[in-house]
Amino acid sequence: MLYTRLALETSPVTPPEDALRDDPPGLPGLGDLTRAWLSAIGEDPDREGLTRTPQRVARAWAHLTAGYHQTLAEVVGEGVFAAEGSEMVIVKDIEFYSMCEHHMLPFYGRAHVAYIPREKILGLSKFARIVDLYSRRLQVQERVTTQVADAVEELLAPKGVAVLMEGIHLCMAMRGVQKQNSSTTTSAMRGLFRSDPRTRAEFMSAVQVTLRGR
Numbered sequence: 001m002l003y004t005r006l007a008l009e010t011s012p013v014t015p016p017e018d019a020l021r022d023d024p025p026g027l028p029g030l031g032d033l034t035r036a037w038l039s040a041i042g043e044d045p046d047r048e049g050l051t052r053t054p055q056r057v058a059r060a061w062a063h064l065t066a067g068y069h070q071t072l073a074e075v076v077g078e079g080v081f082a083a084e085g086s087e088m089v090i091v092k093d094i095e096f097y098s099m100c101e102h103h104m105l106p107f108y109g110r111a112h113v114a115y116i117p118r119e120k121i122l123g124l125s126k127f128a129r130i131v132d133l134y135s136r137r138l139q140v141q142e143r144v145t146t147q148v149a150d151a152v153e154e155l156l157a158p159k160g161v162a163v164l165m166e167g168i169h170l171c172m173a174m175r176g177v178q179k180q181n182s183s184t185t186t187s188a189m190r191g192l193f194r195s196d197p198r199t200r201a202e203f204m205s206a207v208q209v210t211l212r213g214r
């Protein structure tokens with residue numbers, strides 16, 4: 001579905017209205033603000049290419065900030081189960097897209113989440129849903145990382161949880177210091193991942209793939 005929608009959005013042909021029906025409704029007020037923003041940057045909000053831009057922006061930002069309107073309980077639903085074992089589980093290479101709270105520009109990359117179960121396990125897709133829940137807000141990467149770890153702890157009370165995120169910040173690439181090749185790694189280690197170097201080393205070696213090497 002994602003690919004279908006991207007294809008539609010980049011198509012020179014205007015898609016039929018019902019092709020976009022699963023887009024979220026736009027954020028109230030953001031359309032008017034976008035018109036003012038367009039004027040502020042020296043654009044004419046009434047020129048042909050921009051007439052529908054305010055409503056597109058309002059819809060896009062509803063998606064990019066959807067995390068404000070969801071709870072952990074909602075995104076996890078019925079996804080917690082009785083533990084089937086107590087070995088490390090690693091879900092890696094979960095892509096994330098977030099917006100930095102300083103410049104409101106994107107940062108994006110991959111998140112890797114691991115835990116060692118105690119009495120509960122979590123449906124695998126829920127790790128990606130949790131990453132999205134906290135990424136779809138204005139954020140700093142450190143906070144997303146901590147919030148994902150906190151969420152897994154809260155849901156599962158595991159023997160340990162580890163979250164590692166690798167991100168590229170467009171505010172450092174497109175503007176400001178303008179470094180195109182830097183990436184940022186943040187981590188949160190809890191329980192056995194903090195107290196036992198072998199557990200941490202096992203996790204780190206399993207996820208040792210840098211963004212730039214892919």
Ligand SMILES: Nc1nc2c(ncn2[C@@H]2O[C@H](COP(=O)(O)OP(=O)(O)OP(=O)(O)O)[C@@H](O)[C@H]2O)c(=O)[nH]1
Binds near residue numbers: 142
């Ligand atoms: N720790 C952290 N910093 C971030 C993140 N995203 C952006 N930043 C930084 O936030 C800082 C804001 O610094 P300021 O000096 O207030 O803003 P600025 O003048 O635009 O800074 P420059 O980007 O250096 O031009 C910058 O150093 C950004 O690189 C993040 O996720 N985590």
Ligand SMILES: [Zn+2]
Binds near residue numbers: 101102105171172
């Ligand atoms: Zn920034």
